[in-house]
Each structure stands twice: as structure tokens, then as C-alpha cells.
Amino acid sequence: MMRRVNAKMIVKVIFLSLFLVFTVFPLYWIFVTSLKPTKEMFTFPIQYWPENVTFENYINIIKISNFDVYIFNSLLLSFVAGAISLIIATLGGYVLARFEFKGKTQVIFAFFITQMIPLFIGLAPLYLLMSKLELINRLPSLMLMYTVMMVPFCTVMMKGFFERIPSSLEEAAMMDGCSRISALFKVIIPVMLPGLAATFIFAFVQCWNELFLAIMFIDKEEAKTIPVAMNSFITKFDIDWGAMSAATVLSVIPTLILFAFAQKYIVEGMTQGSIKG
Amino acid sequence: LKTQTEPVTERGLPLFRMSKHGLFIFLCLLPALILVSIFTYYPLFKGVIMAFQNYSAYDLMNIRFIGLENFKTIMADIGFKESLINSFYWVFFSLIPQFLIGFIVALMLRRKFKGRGVYQAFIFFPWAMSGFLIGLIWRWMLNGQSGVINDLLMKMGIIDTAIPFLADPTWALVSVIVANIWYGITFFAIMILAALQSIPEELYEAAKIDGAGYVPQLFKITIPYILPTLIVTTLLRVIWILNFPDLIYSLTNGGPAGSTHILSTFMLEKIIYGQNYGQAAAVGVIMIFILIFFSIFYLLATKFNKAGDF
Numbered sequence: 001m002m003r004r005v006n007a008k009m010i011v012k013v014i015f016l017s018l019f020l021v022f023t024v025f026p027l028y029w030i031f032v033t034s035l036k037p038t039k040e041m042f043t044f045p046i047q048y049w050p051e052n053v054t055f056e057n058y059i060n061i062i063k064i065s066n067f068d069v070y071i072f073n074s075l076l077l078s079f080v081a082g083a084i085s086l087i088i089a090t091l092g093g094y095v096l097a098r099f100e101f102k103g104k105t106q107v108i109f110a111f112f113i114t115q116m117i118p119l120f121i122g123l124a125p126l127y128l129l130m131s132k133l134e135l136i137n138r139l140p141s142l143m144l145m146y147t148v149m150m151v152p153f154c155t156v157m158m159k160g161f162f163e164r165i166p167s168s169l170e171e172a173a174m175m176d177g178c179s180r181i182s183a184l185f186k187v188i189i190p191v192m193l194p195g196l197a198a199t200f201i202f203a204f205v206q207c208w209n210e211l212f213l214a215i216m217f218i219d220k221e222e223a224k225t226i227p228v229a230m231n232s233f234i235t236k237f238d239i240d241w242g243a244m245s246a247a248t249v250l251s252v253i254p255t256l257i258l259f260a261f262a263q264k265y266i267v268e269g270m271t272q273g274s275i276k277g
Numbered sequence: 278l279k280t281q282t283e284p285v286t287e288r289g290l291p292l293f294r295m296s297k298h299g300l301f302i303f304l305c306l307l308p309a310l311i312l313v314s315i316f317t318y319y320p321l322f323k324g325v326i327m328a329f330q331n332y333s334a335y336d337l338m339n340i341r342f343i344g345l346e347n348f349k350t351i352m353a354d355i356g357f358k359e360s361l362i363n364s365f366y367w368v369f370f371s372l373i374p375q376f377l378i379g380f381i382v383a384l385m386l387r388r389k390f391k392g393r394g395v396y397q398a399f400i401f402f403p404w405a406m407s408g409f410l411i412g413l414i415w416r417w418m419l420n421g422q423s424g425v426i427n428d429l430l431m432k433m434g435i436i437d438t439a440i441p442f443l444a445d446p447t448w449a450l451v452s453v454i455v456a457n458i459w460y461g462i463t464f465f466a467i468m469i470l471a472a473l474q475s476i477p478e479e480l481y482e483a484a485k486i487d488g489a490g491y492v493p494q495l496f497k498i499t500i501p502y503i504l505p506t507l508i509v510t511t512l513l514r515v516i517w518i519l520n521f522p523d524l525i526y527s528l529t530n531g532g533p534a535g536s537t538h539i540l541s542t543f544m545l546e547k548i549i550y551g552q553n554y555g556q557a558a559a560v561g562v563i564m565i566f567i568l569i570f571f572s573i574f575y576l577l578a579t580k581f582n583k584a585g586d587f
Contacts, residue, residue, distance in 0.1 A: 008491075012385050016396065019382060023400045026414045026459070029425055033417065042423045088312070091305040101302050107310070114317050116513075116568065118520050120544050121561030122320030124327065124554035129320065148316040151309050180301065209407030211523060212545065227409055234527070241417055248410055259405035260398050267467050 027252075034058070034245035041241055057246035066221055067247070070229040074251075077139055077225060078207035081146035085154050085203045086196060088147070093158025094184060098167055111152035119149075120212070127216055137220040145213050150203040157202065157269040161195030162188070198265030201258045208255055226251045327558040334552030347559035356535050357560070360543035363450065367525075367539045368518050371457040376511065378458075379465025384499075386466070387473045404463045408523030415456040416528050419443055443529060446536030453525050453537050460524065464514065472506040473499065508579045515575075516568055540564050 033041070034057050036050040061067050096104065126145070127136075135141035165188060173183040189196070211227040218228050230247050233240065259266070331343045351357050382400070386393060403411065418426050419442040427439040442448045480498050489497065500507075522541040525531065531538040531546060538546070540560060547557035 015381065016385055019378070020396065020400060022459070023403060023463070026411075026418060027402070029418055030414045044423065046423060046425055046428045088308045092309040095302045095305040099298055099302055101299070107306060110313065110318075111309075114313060116516050116520075117321065118541060118544070118561050118564045119317070119321070120541065120548060121324035121328075121558050121565075122317065123324070123548055124332070124557070125320035125323035126316070129316070145316060148312045151312055155309055205405060209409070211407065211409045211526075215549070227407065230413070231409070231527075239413075239416075241420075244413060245417070248413060252406055252410060255405040256402055259402065263398060263401060267471055 030245050030248050033241060034249045036242070038242050057242040058250070061243045061246045061250075064243070065229060065233075066224075067229070067250070069222065070224050070226045071250070073139060073223060074208055074225045074227075075254075077142055077146065078204045080143050081150060081207045082200050082204040084143075084147045085150035086200045088151050089154035089158045089199060090189075090196070092151070092155040093160075094162050094188075096155065096159045097162035108156065111156060114152045123212075123216060126213075130217055136217055137223055139218075139223050141217045142207075142210075142214055142225070145217075146203075146207040146210060149210075149213075150206060154199050154203055157199050158195065160269055161192050161199070164195075165191060194265045195269065198262045198269050201262040202266050202269065205255045205258060208251075324554075324558045325562055327555050328562045330555050332553075332555035332558075334554065343555075347555045348563070351556055351559050351563070356538060356543060359535060360538040360540050363537065364519060364539040364541075366450065367454060367457070368515055370454050371461060371518055372511070372515060374458045375461035375465050375514070379462045380469055382462065382466040383469035383473055384495075386470055401463050401467065403460050404467070408460065408521060409527045411456060411460050412453075412524040412527030415452065415459075415524075416443070419452050419528075444533055446533055449529050449533060449537045453528050456528060457518070457521075457524055461514070461518070465510070468506065468510045469503065472503040476502045512572060512575055515571065519564070519568065540567075 032048070032050060035053045035055070036047070037052055037054045037056060040047060040050060040052065096108065130136050130141045130145075133141075135144070169191070170178075170180070170183040170187050173187045174180060178186065209227065210225075211231065214225050214228045215231060218224055224232075226247070230244070230251070233244055233247065328347055329342055329344060331339060331341050331346070386397065418424055421439070421441055421444060424439070424442065426442070427436070430436045431439070440448055442452045476499065480502070481494060484494050484498055519539070520541055522539070522545050525537055525539060525542045526545065529537040531542050541564070544557045544560040544564070547553050547560065551557070
């Protein structure tokens with residue numbers, strides 16, 4: 001009996017270790033690459049840890065490109081779109097969690113469909129719409145579109161978080177004379193801060209990462225986001241891997257930190273959202 | 278009197294609730310509905326119409342209905358056929374390993390052990406990255422002259438000479454699929470782990486008393502219990518993978534010579550480089566049909582199987 005348990009343990013440790021290496025290696029590799037001087041980038045034999053660690057790739061990318069502008073744009077954009085999505089999703093999610101009404105199933109279905117269809121079909125009409133609104137090459141176009149993209153999923157996610165909170169909580173506050181809205185903000189919102197944070201972070205990271213809408217709408221240095229800028233580093237024939245690896249590391253750090261904090265709650269929200277939704 | 282202060286979440290509520298809260302419900306949902314209608318459904322609807330129009334950025338003076346012409350052109354395009362077949366490989370061979378490995382990882386993480394939290398944080402982080410970045414990273418690792426994957430494979434003695442991963446059509450397709458597997462395992466591990474943790478421990482205790490071993494427990498308790506989750510998660514994932522162009526876009530951009538295009542990257546290329554919105558929309562309409570038919574078929578098939586099991 002004892003030996004069987006041990007054998008199982010060994011298999012488990014080996015499997016989990018191999019899987020960890022498999023998962024982490026690509027990220028390790030891009031990090032190592034970003035620390036290599038340009039000369040050693042392509043030298044043979046391949047160095048698994050750079051002989052001469054250097055930050056020249058990071059310095060270059062900040063000096064040569066407007067990386068500070070891209071970071072600022074991405075931060076602003078993701079923050080604004082994430083915050084507006086969160087507000088809209090909180091209102092919608094609350095109502096969907098607390099009330100039964102005609103058309104509720106249809107509303108949820110309409111949200112669900114937006115996650116399932118290939119949205120590129122609407123890309124050209126969207127572009128025309130944005131030109132009419134005079135938003136091409138301006139960040140508000142993306143703020144608007146990212147909010148639109150995030151609202152359906154975040155609403156369903158918030159619905160899940162609201163359903164975990166007994167409605168007796170706001171009923172009690174309303175008995176004490178609060179209106180429903182003030183009960184929502186004074187009593188319910190404070191108890192579900194983790195859920196709100198998770199929903200915001202989820203939206204923030206999605207906006208931070210979005211590429212194709214940004215490529216379509218933005219072609220001006222001042223308005224570029226990090227993914228658009230990185231996309232323009234790719235030329236037809238060559239990629240400057242030093243700059244690219246440094247840019248990758250820089251752009252991934254914020255999302256990794258945010259996800260590490262909110263991972264548990266995002267998982268809860270996602271499983272609620274996509275399975276029960 | 279008590280029933281009126283009861284939580285309002287119960288189904289089948291008296292109708293007067295509806296009128297009492299109707300305006301509040303309407304106002305709360307209004308911003309979301311307006312945004313989604315104007316900026317998702319309206320462009321989508323216009324896009325579907327475009328599929329039947331001559332609509333090209335180079336020919337904007339000449340927009341007119343041309344019936345099924347776009348569909349005929351697309352169907353006759355070898356690139357389309359190739360993308361269609363690749364889409365099947367892309368979905369199928371990405372999904373199965375993602376699912377199996379994700380399932381095993383989830384099973385191994387089900388019981389608490391020291392350091393599990395840290396382990397999870399590490400293996401879950403591909404999930405925080407964009408498909409675009411994943412594609413770039415793999416492009417660098419698969420690089421012909423100095424790719425680390427070739428180096429590792431040679432050091433391990435698996436191959437003697439470097440494989441031209443991104444220059445050879447077959448290897449390029451294998452490459453994008455492997456990168457996608459790497460990316461997607463995490464998703465399944467997360468979803469399945471969450472489902473596993475909802476299984477009541479008593480079920481296993483009862484099985485242990487009956488003397489059931491690990492494998493019977495897996496097939497008699499674990500899998501049946503989480504089956505609904507597995508079915509839904511897998512369906513959503515199939516749709517998601519089919520619609521997912523980011524990774525291929527940055528890893529191969531459909532190359533070499535269009536050999537790694539799937540429907541969504543093929544369509545994207547028609548928009549970004551071809552500027553032929555009518556044909557791109559036609560591809561999109563075909564994708565919607567594929568998704569609808571697949572979903573119906575899948576749901577019927579899985580229900581049928583479930584009925585057969587009991």
C-alpha cells in the first residue's frame with residue numbers, strides 16, 4: 001500500500017515538474033534574450049544564460065521608439081475602458097442576478113452571441129462608423145470599442161458575483177429606508193470588492209492585449225498602443241529580436257502582476273460566467 | 278406579508294414585481310444594450326449584407342449587390358480551401374492535447390499540497406498574455422538559424438540536423454498548433470480544476486468504503502460529475518479556437534505561401550491587405566454557418582451519448 005502511494009507521488013512530482021518547465025520556458029527564454037547584447041543574440045553555441053548581461057535592449061527601445069507614449073496610451077486606454085465596462089457591467093449584472101423579467105434570457109443570449117461570432121465581419125462597417133464619428137487615429141475610438149467588447153462578458157461575470165451575495169443584505173438596508181440604488185452602493189458593493197477588482201483586472205488585461213481593432217483604427221505615433229507599436233516593429237523580412245524581446249517583457253510585466261493578484265477571483269468569475277451563464 | 282420581502286431571485290415571481298421594477302431594470306440594462314446594439318450588432322448586420330455586395334476599398338464608387346458572387350469567388354479560391362482544411366486541423370489537434378493535458382494537470386492539482394498556490398500562479402501565466410505575444414515568442418524560439426527549440430532537440434538527441442520549422446509548410450502548421458496547445462492547456466486546467474473542486478468529498482469516501490480504486494473512481498465519480506462542465510467548456514473552446522487568429526498572425530502570418538492560414542486569418546488578410554470587404558464578409562458568413570451547424574451537431578451528439586451512458 002505504502003509503495004503504491006509513493007509511486008503515485010513520484011509520477012505526480014515528475015509530471016508537474018516537466019509541465020512547469022514546459023510552461024515557463026518560453027517566458028524564461030524571451031527574458032534571457034532581452035538581456036543579451038546584440039552581438040550574442042545569434043552566436044553559437046546558444047547561451048542559456050547570457051555571458052554579458054546587458055540592459056541595452058531596454059535602453060534602445062526607450063530611446064529609439066516612443067515606448068513611453070505607447071505605455072501611457074495603453075495604460076490610459078485600458079484603465080478608462082476597464083472602468084467604464086465595470087460600471088456598466090455592475091448595473092447590468094445586478095439586475096440580471098436579482099430580477100426575473102420578460103426578455104432576460106434573450107438579453108443574456110444576445111450577450112453570449114457577441115462572444116461567439118467572428119467579429120471581423122463587422123470590422124469594415126465599424127471602420128466606416130468610426131470615420132463618421134471622426135474617431136480614426138484617436139484613442140477614444142478604442143476606448144469606446146473596448147468597452148463594447150468587454151461589457152457582455154463582464155456583465156455575466158458580475159451577475160455571477162452578485163448571485164453569491166444573499167439579497168437579504170440589501171433588503172434589510174431597504175427596510176431601513178435606503179433606496180435600491182443607495183443600498184446597492186452602500187451595502188452590496190463594499191462586500192464584493194474582490195469580484196469588482198477581478199472583473200476590472202480581467203477587462204484591463206484584455207484591453208491591454210488587444211491588437212486587431214487597434215491596428216485598424218490607429219496609424220499615428222501619438223495614438224499607438226503597445227501591441228500596435230510592436231506590430232509595426234515586424235517588418236516583412238526581419239525582426240529586431242533584441243528590441244522585440246525587451247518590448248515583450250515590458251508589456252507583459254503589468255499583466256502578470258495583475259493576474260497573479262486577481263487569479264483566484266478571475267477564475268471564480270469565469271467559471272460562473274461561462275458555465276452557468 | 279413575509280413573501281413580499283423575500284429575495285427576488287426566485288423564479289416564477291408574481292407579475293406585479295415586473296411593473297414595479299420595470300423601469301429600474303430597463304435603465305440598468307440600457308447602457309449595455311445600446312453599446313452592444315450599435316457597435317456589435319449593427320456592424321455585424323452590415324457586414325452580413327456586405328457579403329452579398331461588391332465592396333472593396335479600391336472600388337468604393339461601385340458598391341452594388343452581386344448576389345452570391347463573393348461566395349463563388351471564395352469557394353474557387355485555393356487559399357480558402359486550404360484555410361478550411363487547416364481550420365479543422367488547427368481546432369482538432371489543438372483541442373485534444375489541450376484538453377487531455379489540462380485534465381491531467383487539474384487532477385494533480387485537485388488535492389492541496391505545499392506550494393500549490395505558487396505552482397498555480399506560475400503555470401497559469403500564459404493565460405495573462407496575448408496570442409500576439411505568444412506567437413512572437415514562439416517565432417523566436419523556432420527561428421531557423423538560432424532557434425532554441427532546434428538546439429534543445431539536438432542536445433536531447435532527438436534530431437541530428439535543424440528542422441526548418443517556419444520555412445516548411447507542414448512543419449509550420451505543426452508549429453502553430455504546438456504553440457496553441459502550449460497556450461490553451463492553462464485554460465482547460467483552470468476550468469476543469471474549478472469543476473473538480475465542486476465535487477463533494479463524500480462521494481469519494483463512499484467509493485473508498487466500497488473498495489473502488491483510483492481509476493474506477495475517476496470514471497464512476499469524477500468524470501460523470503463534471504461532464505456537463507466538460508461538454509460546455511469544450512464547445513466554447515472549439516468556437517474560440519476557430520475564431521482565434523492572433524497567434525498565427527504573429528507566428529507565421531499564414532505563411533509560408535498561405536500554408537498556415539485558417540479561416541479567421543484568411544479573412545483578416547482579406548481585410549488588412551486585400552481590402553476586399555465583401556469577400557472577407559463572405560468568409561465570415563461561412564464561418565458562422567460552420568459554427569452553428571457544429572454547435573447543434575455537438576449538442577445533439579453529446580446529449581445522445583449522455584443518455585446512452587445511464
